[in-house]
Amino acid sequence: MDVNYRWALVAFSVLLMLQTGPTSAQILGFYDMKCPRAESLVSLTVQQxxxxDPTMAASIVRMHFHDCWVEGCDASVLLDSSPAWGPAEKEAGPNQSLRGFEVFDAAKAAVEAVCPGIVSCAxxxxxxxxxxxxxxGGPTWQVPTGRRDGTTSTATSAGLNIPSSLFTYSQLxxxxxxxxFSEDExxxxSGAHTIGRAHCSAFMGRLYPTVDxxxxxxxxxxxxxRCLPGGNPGIVVPLDPGTPDIFDNSYYLNLGAGRGLMPSDAALLNSGFSTSISQQNGQNGQFWTVKFANAMQRMGMMNLKLGLLGEIRTNCRVRN
Incomplete structure (x- = not known):
């Protein structure tokens, strides 16, 4: 493990101890005593x-990114709209295509059945x-636990933070x-786009009126x-035309061959540094997966709600 990540884990542990007491300072295996089956129940729900539906893997990962990118990893993306704060994050334009909420409902129901009020949606x-x-088929990484759930969720915050598929390289x-996060990260x-699908509307500008x-x-x-002008807006296309449901480094190979689907994917070739890193990732898939796992672990620790700053929701869609 990189020294920076090791120190990040130590700092997270200390912060947990300060905010939630000594019994909560164990960040790896946080639920070992409180809810020993928690992690296995979540894993089983996801596997099922x-x-x-193999496409659900990408949707679950996307949910995590969209959650953490807006005021931290606090499951605020799962909250429904409320008269108290108006439209929730899930109503924002970038989030209207999110799917898989039922998977998180199922995982929450599974852990609530064996240890109610213990496991956070975050x-x-x-x-x-x-x-x-x-x-x-992708890599694993250690997931520190002990997060608490946020109590607010606004569409405005999501709209301001989630990057658009139309972003230029400099905007990304x-x-x-x-x-x-660094440029390399x-x-x-971005290699997460080796799995998943995109609606035609997300990249039609690269096809009409003239081809990019x-x-x-x-x-x-x-x-x-596949994507005809005025056609069915619900049609989706694989982000990776070769292995859309396998986590591999073909995303970077596709970029170099002119088969990056989204405008934001193609934008990675507009920088000499990004082109070089993409080529390295395409040439050494194992190296990339290690970097990916480290970046995902770090992303999962963004702006956490700990102790009294959050709650443990009974229903992931509604604050207590």
């Missing part, structure tokens, strides 16, 4: 969901993201830097056959 999201990546970089986390010249012509023809 991905077995039924921990469930972080654990589920790791388990979803593992379920499709600024967004990640503002959230405390941004490129590394950076697209591989054969790939562009395939996309145009």
């Amino acid at each position: 969901a991905v077995a039924r 921990d469930i999201i972080a654990l589920a993201a790791r388990d979803a990546i593992v379920a499709v 970089l600024m967004n990640f830097l503002n959230h405390g 941004m490129i590394t986390l 010249p950076s697209l591989d012509p054969a790939y562009a023809a395939q996309l145009k056959a």
